[in-house]
Amino acid sequence: MKNEDEPTSDKAVRVNVDGLDAILGKRLPCLDDGFVRVVDYLGADASIVQAARISYGSGTRTVHEDRGLIRYLLRHRHTTPFEMCEIKLHVRVPMDTWRQWIRHRTANVNEYSTRYSVAIDRTQTTAPGQWRIQSTRNRQGASGFADPEVGRVLSEREEAFQAEARRVYQERIDAGIAREQARKDLPLSTYTEAYWKIDLWNLLHFLGLRMEEHAQEEIRQYAQLIGNEIVRVWVPLVWQAFLDYEFNSVHLSSTETEVLRALLAGDGDGASAIAQAAGWLALQPGKDVLRANRERDEFVRKMRERFGYEVNWRIPAPAVERPGG
Numbered sequence: 001m002k003n004e005d006e007p008t009s010d011k012a013v014r015v016n017v018d019g020l021d022a023i024l025g026k027r028l029p030c031l032d033d034g035f036v037r038v039v040d041y042l043g044a045d046a047s048i049v050q051a052a053r054i055s056y057g058s059g060t061r062t063v064h065e066d067r068g069l070i071r072y073l074l075r076h077r078h079t080t081p082f083e084m085c086e087i088k089l090h091v092r093v094p095m096d097t098w099r100q101w102i103r104h105r106t107a108n109v110n111e112y113s114t115r116y117s118v119a120i121d122r123t124q125t126t127a128p129g130q131w132r133i134q135s136t137r138n139r140q141g142a143s144g145f146a147d148p149e150v151g152r153v154l155s156e157r158e159e160a161f162q163a164e165a166r167r168v169y170q171e172r173i174d175a176g177i178a179r180e181q182a183r184k185d186l187p188l189s190t191y192t193e194a195y196w197k198i199d200l201w202n203l204l205h206f207l208g209l210r211m212e213e214h215a216q217e218e219i220r221q222y223a224q225l226i227g228n229e230i231v232r233v234w235v236p237l238v239w240q241a242f243l244d245y246e247f248n249s250v251h252l253s254s255t256e257t258e259v260l261r262a263l264l265a266g267d268g269d270g271a272s273a274i275a276q277a278a279g280w281l282a283l284q285p286g287k288d289v290l291r292a293n294r295e296r297d298e299f300v301r302k303m304r305e306r307f308g309y310e311v312n313w314r315i316p317a318p319a320v321e322r323p324g325g
Contacts, residue, residue, distance in 0.1 A: 015042075015043055015044045015046060015047055016044075017041070017044050017234055019233040020038060020041060020230070020233050023038060023230075023233070024038050024040075025037060025039070026038075028225055028229055028230075030221055030222050030225050031094070031124055031218060031222075032124060032125055033092070033122045033123075033191060034092045034093055034094065034124070034191060034222070035091070035092045036090075036091050036222065036225055036226055036229075037089065037091070038087065038088075038089060038230060039088040039090050039195065040087070040088045041086065041087040041088070041234060042084075042085060042086045042087070043084055043085035043086065043200075044085065044234065044235055045066065045236065046066070047084050047085055048073070048084060048085060048200075048235070048238065049066045049069055049070065050084075051081040051084040052069060052073060052078070052081040067237050070237045070241055071237075071241045071244070071245070074238065074241040074242065074246070075241070075245050079201045082199070082200045082201035082204070083199040083200065084199075084200075085199060085200035085234075085235065086197060086198065086199045087198065087200070087203065087230070087234065088195060088196070088197040089195070089226070089230075090193065090194075090195055090196075091193065091194055091222070092120075092122075092192070092193045093193075093194070093222065094123075094124040094188065094189050094192075094218065095186075095188045095189070095191070095192050096188035096189065097124075097219050097222070098111075098194070099188075100219050101196075101210075101219060101222070104198075104202070104206050104209075106198060106199075106202035106206075107196050107197060107198035107202065108196075109196055109197075110194060110195045111192060111193070111194040112192050112193040112194060114179060114180075114192075115179055115180040115183070117179070118173060118179065119169065119183055119186055119190055120190065120191045120192065120193065121166065123162045123166075123187065123189040123191065124191065125158060125159065125162070125189070126151075126154070126155055126158055127151075128148055128151035128152040128154070128155045129145060129148055129151055130145065130151070131145060131150070131155075132144070132145055132146070132217070133146055138214070141214060142217075158189075161187070165185060165186060165187050166186075168185060169185065169186055200231075200235065200238065203226075203231065204231075204246065207223050207226065207227045207231070207247070208242075208246055208247055210222070210223035211223040211224055211227055211247065212247075227239070250302055250306050253295075255274065255275075255278045255280075255295075256299050256302075258274050259271045259275055259299065260303075262274060263309070263311070268314060269314050272314035272315075275313065278295075280293050280295065280299075281293075281296070281315060283315070288315060290313075290315065299311070
């Protein structure tokens with residue numbers, strides 16, 4: 001008699017997702033001339049459940065139980081079943097954005113080559129109201145926007161610069177200069193294209209980093225498009241679990257957990273003592289003003305934005321030198 005828990009050799013059937021099939025091959029626009037296009041995909045929510053079940057037999061069967069299993073797997077970071085799903089995208093991205101994208105070394109990539117082909121005659125442009133000001137607190141980030149009149153001048157100069165760079169490039173091509181050399185002065189705003197194939201687990205990691213509010217605006221737009229318009233349709237159970245347990249969750253370090261435990265117990269002095277021991281409440285020399293501390297500030301922001309709680313530290317008095325006796 002056959003054991004129903006044994007793996008079977010039934011005929012394999014390709015899993016199809018109607019919502020994803022409906023946009024297969026269609027260009028989903030991003031930025032002013034970029035796009036993301038689904039070329040192919042493998043698996044769906046059911047494939048993750050199937051891969052997990054092979055570990056212990058028949059297991060769960062209903063959609064409700066499938067949802068629970070997927071959420072359990074993601075919550076406990078059992079990654080292998082999610083790696084059974086893959087997706088291939090065709091993307092058009094500005095070169096500076098692509099530099100950030102390609103840092104994720106967990107995908108298979110084939111990029112349009114300006115050594116073999118003439119560079120794509122498209123550049124990303126910036127509207128007058130979209131020039132961002134460098135943040136004074138974060139070397140990698142921006143804070144607010146430039147004055148509209150300043151932005152108007154910058155956009156005009158951008159347009160002229162891009163046109164001149166293309167003219168010089170085309171002049172070299174027309175003169176018979178090798179494409180590999182003619183390209184060297186093209187601006188980073190020039191669009192490139194690539195095929196990008198990645199498994200679902202690593203795609204979620206990519207989205208978790210690039211959808212985050214501190215990611216650069218341009219790549220965040222691509223990540224939001226991929227997440228909300230593609231992954232949400234492809235694997236809706238996984239997408240909701242990802243939002244719940246990863247993207248919208250709050251991660252606490254051991255120090256943050258100890259401080260929070262003291263605050264919940266109404267022990268403000270104890271919370272401040274823990275923070276002091278961790279170096280969060282060090283004072284500027286001779287002043288009763290706290291030194292800058294990014295970890296402390298991030299904890300305070302988590303408490304304010306996620307829990308509506310305002311942390312009030314018990315700041316230690318500055319040390320006072322006593323005259324010698």
